Amino acid sequence: MAAPRDIVQRSPGTDGSHTLSVSPTATFHSPRSNSFMAGSFAHRAAAAAKQLKPFNTEDIKILLLENVNQTGRDILKAQGYQVEFLKTSLPEDQLIEKIRDVHVIGIRSKTKLTAKVLSEAKNLLVIGCFCIGTNQVDLDYAAKHGIAVFNSPFANSRSVAELVIAEIITLARQLGDRSLEMHRGTWNKVSSKCWEIRGKTLGIVGYGHIGSQLSVLAEAMGMSVIYYDILTLMAIGTARQVPTLEALLEEADFVTLHVPETPETKNLISTAHLERMKTGSYLINASRGTVVDIPALIKAMRAGKIAGAALDVYPNEPAANGDYFVNDLNSWAEDLRGLNNIILTPHIGGSTEEAQRAIGVEVAEALVRYINQGITLGSVNLPEVTMRSLTLDEPNHARVIYIHRNVPGVLRKVNEILAEHNVDKQISDSKGDVAYLMADISDVKTEDIKEIRDSLDALSSRIMTRVLY
Numbered sequence: 150m151a152a153p154r155d156i157v158q159r160s161p162g163t164d165g166s167h168t169l170s171v172s173p174t175a176t177f178h179s180p181r182s183n184s185f186m187a188g189s190f191a192h193r194a195a196a197a198a199k200q201l202k203p204f205n206t207e208d209i210k211i212l213l214l215e216n217v218n219q220t221g222r223d224i225l226k227a228q229g230y231q232v233e234f235l236k237t238s239l240p241e242d243q244l245i246e247k248i249r250d251v252h253v254i255g256i257r258s259k260t261k262l263t264a265k266v267l268s269e270a271k272n273l274l275v276i277g278c279f280c281i282g283t284n285q286v287d288l289d290y291a292a293k294h295g296i297a298v299f300n301s302p303f304a305n306s307r308s309v310a311e312l313v314i315a316e317i318i319t320l321a322r323q324l325g326d327r328s329l330e331m332h333r334g335t336w337n338k339v340s341s342k343c344w345e346i347r348g349k350t351l352g353i354v355g356y357g358h359i360g361s362q363l364s365v366l367a368e369a370m371g372m373s374v375i376y377y378d379i380l381t382l383m384a385i386g387t388a389r390q391v392p393t394l395e396a397l398l399e400e401a402d403f404v405t406l407h408v409p410e411t412p413e414t415k416n417l418i419s420t421a422h423l424e425r426m427k428t429g430s431y432l433i434n435a436s437r438g439t440v441v442d443i444p445a446l447i448k449a450m451r452a453g454k455i456a457g458a459a460l461d462v463y464p465n466e467p468a469a470n471g472d473y474f475v476n477d478l479n480s481w482a483e484d485l486r487g488l489n490n491i492i493l494t495p496h497i498g499g500s501t502e503e504a505q506r507a508i509g510v511e512v513a514e515a516l517v518r519y520i521n522q523g524i525t526l527g528s529v530n531l532p533e534v535t536m537r538s539l540t541l542d543e544p545n546h547a548r549v550i551y552i553h554r555n556v557p558g559v560l561r562k563v564n565e566i567l568a569e570h571n572v573d574k575q576i577s578d579s580k581g582d583v584a585y586l587m588a589d590i591s592d593v594k595t596e597d598i599k600e601i602r603d604s605l606d607a608l609s610s611r612i613m614t615r616v617l618y
């Protein structure tokens with residue numbers, strides 16, 4: 150019997166009807182082991198859980214950019230997916246060329262997946278951000294086109310917090326400058342304006358995963374911690390939340406920024422804020438480059454208002470390693486390089502072996518779960534939906550996934566289409582304008598699958614239909 154074809158389609162109303170290739174031999178699949186099934190999630194599922202497949206796995210094409218860790222690459226390759234791996238990000242024109250062809254893209258912080266780029270990604274099912282930040286992706290556009298986005302919300306938080314601790318001491322003792330002088334052959338033994346950090350106040354802006362982890366480490370070294378966050382959050386240890394950013398700036402000896410990139414955090418620290426800071430205080434930014442007005446910081450450091458700074462992130466960052474920290478990329482780069490007591494690092498906050506290995510596993514497993522089973526747990530832009538796996542006792546079952554506009558009457562129409570079959574289980578949830586429905590149906594013949602899919606595709610609410618079996 151001919152295998153079902155065209156098992157994934159996206160709404161022509163959004164970007165046309167697009168078909169993923171399917172195997173000519175596709176049929177109901179027997180289980181196979183994979184890293185996800187070996188994980189704790191699988192242990193909670195029935196022992197004889199059946200692994201669903203969208204189609205022959207070698208048909209899934211994945212593009213991994215920005216040197217995604219080996220752990221992630223291994224998990225994806227073990228599934229039989231076709232994985233292309235590049236160490237760097239890509240300029241927009243090359244990215245558009247490549248993204249046209251793939252079902253999955255894995256990136257870190259540098260690749261910009263804008264609406265323009267995503268509009269060319271006709272086959273794209275899912276994006277994996279192998280990092281915390283997702284500001285580099287147009288999440289709304291992706292959701293409205295049925296493209297799920299996953300990240301790793303805290304696997305590199307500890308690495309960032311440790312980097313900041315190192316920077317606090319380095320700035321307080323002017324270690325960067327002393328080391329540079331020694332490299333140039335100059336012995337300069339000074340204690341003026343070099344301080345212990347014990348008893349000093351650390352002001353943390355953004356008390357999330359990184360900020361709160363940092364709070365614990367800083368207190369352990371004898372610092373007093375205050376924090377400002379737009380949310381009221383439980384203080385850890387003896388840290389204290391302050392009501393305004395201004396209050397934090399006026400009290401802290403060290404100010405460190407751990408907020409996401411949003412319209413509200415653009416230039417969160419600019420001239421007026423630097424003026425509110427104590428004379429001789431320090432500023433650290435390992436969040437996003439847009440959060441600090443860097444020309445304003447340069448002025449404040451030249452004026453002696455700010456005694457030192459550490460920057461890990463910049464408004465424009467190069468796609469690859471090389472001699473790129475020049476004015477061509479950021480007009481003030483050379484002024485920054487000329488300042489004393491400033492630590493400049495190339496966005497390495499999360500760059501440790503531990504963090505990158507953990508992120509590789511976490512994001513790759515989320516991708517596998519989504520590709521093979523349609524589970525959206527952990528997605529940052531689609532409703533989070535999961536459903537118990539089908540088992541080996543249920544050979545002729547199929548899982549229907551219908552991503553649709555969140556408008557009245559859709560469930561009734563979907564259930565009319567599924568009514569011919571027994572719906573064993575079903576779940577639906579929405580997030581904003583987009584809703585996600587998953588249903589397991591039984592006694593499905595391969596020819597039924599095409600009919601179900603075609604009928605769902607014909608509904609005006611459709612964004613994307615997938616049938617896994």
Ligand SMILES: NC(=O)C1=CN([C@@H]2O[C@H](COP(=O)(O)OP(=O)(O)OC[C@H]3O[C@@H](n4cnc5c(N)ncnc54)[C@H](O)[C@@H]3O)[C@@H](O)[C@H]2O)C=CC1
Binds near residue numbers: 281359360407497498
């Ligand atoms: N340098 C690096 O390599 C890395 C940088 N990052 C950056 O650090 C950021 C923070 O990471 P997490 O702590 O994991 O995020 P998180 O989401 O756990 O915490 C962010 C906190 O900032 C708060 N916030 C948001 N807007 C704010 C505002 N306008 N004023 C004050 N607080 C505000 C939130 O309420 C939240 O508590 C990420 O969004 C990412 O951009 C993350 C990892 C590595």
Ligand SMILES: O=C(O)CCC(=O)C(=O)O
Binds near residue numbers: 259279281282283499
């Ligand atoms: O390691 C990276 O490429 C990005 C780290 C980062 O900024 C993040 O996780 O948000």
